[in-house]
Amino acid sequence: MADFQPPQSITTTKNNLPIAIVHHTPIFNLSSFPWILEIVNPIDASDPLFSIHGPSARAVIVLGRSPLKSEHLDQYPSVEIVIGTSAGIDHIDLAECRRRNIKVTGAGDAFSEDAADYAVALLLDVLRRVSAADRYVRNRLWPVNGEYPLGNKLGGKRVGIVGLGSIGMMVGKRLEPFGCTIAYTSRNKKSQIPYVFYSTVLELATVSDALILCCALTDKTHHVVNREVLTAMGKKGILVNIGRGAIVDEKELVKLLVEGEFGGAGLDVYEKEPEVPKELFTMDNVVLSPHKAVLTPESFEALRNVVIGNLKAFFSNKPLLSEVNPTN
């Protein structure tokens, strides 16, 4: 796919300017595509490249979680498609794109496997205290204090998946052979899924030992994991969040952990990244990860193929690979 070039007639504007623009610091190399212009900091309107190329771009590639709101869209008056490149796309103003008749694509399944793997890794780590035990050994405490305190077994745990999209499904599939009982909540009950469906996060939490958050951040999921949901899991409850920080009322989570009223957490995301609540730094029942659930060379390669595939489809008038909410 690396050799894809749209027909010359559509790759440049009348003034021979690029027709696709990269919105943010590039995380992978697109330089083999001369018709894609990379602007390092599109927020910086003083960048001279910006005023030249911004108006001509028909496609905007939003790298990472760089915000693309109404004011940014104003800078791209010719844009017809926004290519998102992250698993969640809450940083892109979908309503505004729809209003302007701009198509939006996401990362598709490029990150799903890595995200699901990481969710399982965090759950295992919190239960079995892998990171804490590693710290114990590195701090030379083993010969001094002897055996490390017990963790807990994964098998037999009731795991509730919040958001049974492609990532959530893959989490379930991975947890089955460990002997977990899996249930879920999602926008809709899925057909032909062997897991029990609960219509609210609270109902799911009530029957779960651990919740894994795999849903998107929307108005409806903002702070949906609140104190009531967390306490419904009981004192040994475990939360794994690979979605977005703001799905959880972080202050309440921290408070419950500090009070010893909640079992543990594996967090890849936070409300105010890269800030992490300082109370968590000394806890052995939490695993702290710097928003990296999907960061592997393998998923970047998969993402690159999705991005180029979407551009190719767009410029060839073919169906997009991973259009977001095309019917909304």
Add this chain to the structure above:
Amino acid sequence: MADFQPPQSITTTKNNLPIAIVHHTPIFNLSSFPWILEIVNPIDASDPLFSIHGPSARAVIVLGRSPLKSEHLDQYPSVEIVIGTSAGIDHIDLAECRRRNIKVTGAGDAFSEDAADYAVALLLDVLRRVSAADRYVRNRLWPVNGEYPLGNKLGGKRVGIVGLGSIGMMVGKRLEPFGCTIAYTSRNKKSQIPYVFYSTVLELATVSDALILCCALTDKTHHVVNREVLTAMGKKGILVNIGRGAIVDEKELVKLLVEGEFGGAGLDVYEKEPEVPKELFTMDNVVLSPHKAVLTPESFEALRNVVIGNLKAFFSNKPLLSEVNPTN
């Protein structure tokens, strides 16, 4: 099972002494069984309880990895059965037990699930750098240095399992949904197993991205993972050891890691526990665990049931639950 009592006629000797003895510091409570005597330190022959009860015991329960060699067996002249309680039983002199016509039982499958879970946890942790990333966040480096360096995806990796007993089988079963290709080496090729068999560790390493050691430590497996095996996996090779430290030539492993000639390691066991080679303490591509792969309350409960079940079977002349090498 907790209420099991053998018939009064066989629970005591003529002098009303206990007939079962616990060989080492108790790790779980057996006090509900009055016919089991716990001696805190059986190695300390000066313990007055020892000289009274040692001669009468028909069963010896060896807790943890306390050695039981010929000289210890001499202290239990009436013993007919040795009940091991750890996943590996290389600390029990099997040949000597056989010579004395003493039956030996192991932990059976009590630990298998936890051990398999932990192997997967270590592999995921090494590949995805979970513990290292947790350290990065706790050291407050995220806001300063930005994103944590990439890990690697588990899916698509070729994983070689060394020792396809119950633990190895469970490791394979758990790794399948992650999209790993699984192969193995074992004493014998297993029938009806979907994984490709290799007759030596070296052959297996040659076609593997990661090796997971699930075998017992014996004369044949001592240092079986040597420099040649490790280098056969290539510079990105990964080793996970939940077996015994001495299966690996630890010096060579450390040397390769220091030289940057090997990818990473997840180690729960070491050659001279609790000593861990100090070169490893500063490495982000290793995960260090203090021999705790099977330490959960759930597996202790399962173990307790196996121990009591074996005692019950023995005193009832029924088949033992987890006899070790009964035919050798």
